Amino acid sequence: MKVSVETLMDIFKSKGIRPSYTRVRIMEYLSANRSHPTADEIYGSLVGEIPTLSKTTVYNSMNAFVEAGLARVITIEDNEVRYDADISDHGHFKCTRCGRIYDFPMDVEALQPNGLSGFKVNQRDVYFKGTCSGCLDKK
Numbered sequence: 657m658k659v660s661v662e663t664l665m666d667i668f669k670s671k672g673i674r675p676s677y678t679r680v681r682i683m684e685y686l687s688a689n690r691s692h693p694t695a696d697e698i699y700g701s702l703v704g705e706i707p708t709l710s711k712t713t714v715y716n717s718m719n720a721f722v723e724a725g726l727a728r729v730i731t732i733e734d735n736e737v738r739y740d741a742d743i744s745d746h747g748h749f750k751c752t753r754c755g756r757i758y759d760f761p762m763d764v765e766a767l768q769p770n771g772l773s774g775f776k777v778n779q780r781d782v783y784f785k786g787t788c789s790g791c792l793d794k795k
């Protein structure tokens with residue numbers, strides 16, 4: 657999905673996010689890189705072209721995107737927060753051998769756990785871990 661700068665600026669404005677070149681570049685990067693990057697990875701990939709970029713800016717921008725519903729947080733790892741521009745319903749599979757995180761289609765909304773009647777669910781995350789087929793083939 658390639659979105660134009662103008663479209664992103666409009667989306668930011670409609671969501672109450674201060675539009676800036678840096679934020680546009682961060683969002684573009686996240687939309688183009690579906691590898692669920694960490695804030696460090698986003699920073700490392702963009703600092704070459706935006707020398708004024710700081711990690712704080714990346715964190716603040718990502719928080720604003722997540723709050724506005726433009727991105728979501730993936731906490732499949734204990735010690736690392738990752739980001740996903742794909743906010744559609746899907747689960748995540750982490751290969752513990754190569755470390756890659758795969759998306760898989762899943763109707764997360766269809767999960768109806770017993771024992772939560774009368775509760776309001778705001779977030780549903782489905783995380784699977786194991787070994788991906790590529791790593792299993794290698795042996």
Ligand SMILES: [Zn+2]
Binds near residue numbers: 752753787788789790
């Ligand atoms: Zn793997």
Ligand SMILES: [Zn+2]
Binds near residue numbers: 747758
């Ligand atoms: Zn994903």
